[in-house]
Amino acid sequence: xxxxxxxxxxxxxxAASFAIQAGAQESGPTVTxxxxxxxxxxxxDTNDAEFIRPNQASGVKKDxxxxxxxxxxxxxxxxxxxxxxxxxxxxxxxxxxxxxxxxAAWAFAKFKINDDFSVRVGRMGAPIYMISDFRNVGYANxxxxxxxxxxxxxxxxxxxxxxLLYQHSFGDTSLSVQLGTGRADVDLPSQTxxxxxxxxxxxxxxxxxxxxxxxxAQADFSLVDNPTLAGLLTTLRAVGLGTVADMMxxxxxxxxxxxxxxxxxxxxxxxxxxxxxxxxxxxxVQDTNSWYAMAGYRFGKFLPYYYHGNITQKSPRSxxxxxxxxxxxxxxxxxxxxxxxxxxxxQSSDAIGMRWDFYKSLALxxxxxxxxxxxxxxxxxxxxxxxKGPVNVYAxxxxxxx
Amino acid sequence: MDKRIKPLLAAAxxxxxxxxxxxxxxxxxxxKNPASRMFSEQAAQFFLGKSTLFTPxxxxxxxxxxxxxxxxxxxDSAQVKAQWSKLVFTGKARRPRNTxxxxx
Numbered sequence: 001x002x003x004x005x006x007x008x009x010x011x012x013x014x015a016a017s018f019a020i021q022a023g024a025q026e027s028g029p030t031v032t033x034x035x036x037x038x039x040x041x042x043x044x045d046t047n048d049a050e051f052i053r054p055n056q057a058s059g060v061k062k063d064x065x066x067x068x069x070x071x072x073x074x075x076x077x078x079x080x081x082x083x084x085x086x087x088x089x090x091x092x093x094x095x096x097x098x099x100x101x102x103x104a105a106w107a108f109a110k111f112k113i114n115d116d117f118s119v120r121v122g123r124m125g126a127p128i129y130m131i132s133d134f135r136n137v138g139y140a141n142x143x144x145x146x147x148x149x150x151x152x153x154x155x156x157x158x159x160x161x162x163x164l165l166y167q168h169s170f171g172d173t174s175l176s177v178q179l180g181t182g183r184a185d186v187d188l189p190s191q192t193x194x195x196x197x198x199x200x201x202x203x204x205x206x207x208x209x210x211x212x213x214x215x216x217a218q219a220d221f222s223l224v225d226n227p228t229l230a231g232l233l234t235t236l237r238a239v240g241l242g243t244v245a246d247m248m249x250x251x252x253x254x255x256x257x258x259x260x261x262x263x264x265x266x267x268x269x270x271x272x273x274x275x276x277x278x279x280x281x282x283x284x285v286q287d288t289n290s291w292y293a294m295a296g297y298r299f300g301k302f303l304p305y306y307y308h309g310n311i312t313q314k315s316p317r318s319x320x321x322x323x324x325x326x327x328x329x330x331x332x333x334x335x336x337x338x339x340x341x342x343x344x345x346x347q348s349s350d351a352i353g354m355r356w357d358f359y360k361s362l363a364l365x366x367x368x369x370x371x372x373x374x375x376x377x378x379x380x381x382x383x384x385x386x387x388k389g390p391v392n393v394y395a396x397x398x399x400x401x402x
Numbered sequence: 403m404d405k406r407i408k409p410l411l412a413a414a415x416x417x418x419x420x421x422x423x424x425x426x427x428x429x430x431x432x433x434k435n436p437a438s439r440m441f442s443e444q445a446a447q448f449f450l451g452k453s454t455l456f457t458p459x460x461x462x463x464x465x466x467x468x469x470x471x472x473x474x475x476x477x478d479s480a481q482v483k484a485q486w487s488k489l490v491f492t493g494k495a496r497r498p499r500n501t502x503x504x505x506x
Contacts, residue, residue, distance in 0.1 A: 125493075
């Protein structure tokens with residue numbers, strides 16, 4: 001057994017020929033092109049609200065649509081030599097602008113300092129969540145889409161700046177640390193968020209089938225290009241509710257996001273879970289705690305799974321002492337009403353799904369989510385009056401990589 | 403030149419005999435590599451992108467590679483591919499190259 005399990009490391013000593021080395025050594029820059037994508041159809045069982053992925057301007061109702069869960073990405077890496085490489089990635093999907101559009105997801109230069117350290121400069125994926133880096137790569141994930149309860153907390157995909165990567169093995173455990181700093185502007189359907197002085201830490205420890213991950217991100221952010229919000233804040237001050245306006249700063253607000261997660265892929269059991277806390281100094285971006293846990297079991301090429309996700313709000317869901325009658329009632333409604341500014345979108349999800357690795361580099365997934373909004377419309381958009389769910393979301397997706 | 407250990411290249415898995423002879427799978431290491439012995443768990447780290455100390459070179463796709471994946475990496479080939487797509491599309495690592503047919 002031990003002999004079989006042990007790989008013979010044939011370290012024939014120095015006199016050996018250079019044949020293998022010469023055959024495999026590269027000269028000059030090498031270019032690698034790779035890509036990924038998902039072709040998907042999504043629908044729900046209601047016409048009273050639209051289901052979206054975070055940041056999308058429009059979603060699906062009862063009619064099957066491709067726009068929510070489909071995407072296509074292509075990546076090119078030019079390796080100049082052992083030290084320097086350039087990577088660019090383009091991504092096509094539907095988001096805040098309501099049609100498919102291409103984004104320069106990443107474009108960075110990577111400098112390898114030594115076996116343990118690298119530095120990257122340019123536009124890179126923001127390591128906010130455990131699967132931030134590959135959340136758009138359906139093939140790399142078990143679930144059809146990242147659980148919205150956690151993954152809609154911070155709408156930051158990439159940042160412009162620099163980061164330091166550290167990777168080292170301690171016996172059977174490999175540790176990787178990513179520390180980045182920079183800035184980003186994120187367009188949302190109703191406004192733009194400017195992230196400044198962002199600092200992101202991402203620590204992953206892997207040992208055999210187990211992965212543990214800790215993340216911490218902080219930034220000063222501003223909510224801009226939102227005339228409705230600007231008008232409301234001006235009005236609050238004009239009518240003597242300046243103290244309320246002071247609870248809702250929209251410029252240079254400090255925010256933090258702290259998360260911990262883990263995965264296990266042991267024998268046929270697949271587990272994945274994350275817990276995340278968002279904290280800010282403004283009522284406009286509410287303090288929330290969110291989590292999900294997924295469990296799956298592999299039967300050969302089939303991987304059925306279940307997950308539960310939930311989000312709760314830690315900051316007050318309404319501002320006390322505001323007039324509920326008279327001419328100022330509409331302002332109060334805008335803040336404390338069912339879709340008011342003080343209210344985070346709360347919901348819980350139960351989902352079952354199946355991944356089927358039916359062919360080389362292709363995976364077919366089906367997933368049904370049962371989503372229960374709480375005290376409002378949850379993460380659904382354009383709700384009809386009185387909408388409160390629950391909603392079933394159906395999706396089928398074909399993931400590929402090349 | 404500096405004295406640090408260079409990731410000289412590494413390992414190609416290879417089979418010297420026909421499968422019917424119940425050949426063992428071996429990991430071939432570059433002659434200049436200082437490693438004198440290696441456990442399969444360590445080899446798996448290189449072939450799954452968890453360590454970049456050595457640069458792995460994979461056998462071309464086929465039954466032998468599948469057997470290697472199962473026995474040494476403990477994953478089927480689809481799982482290995484999914485694992486690599488996590489790394490490749492972060493721009494943090496590149497998939498191992500395949501052996502040239504001549505090496506088979």
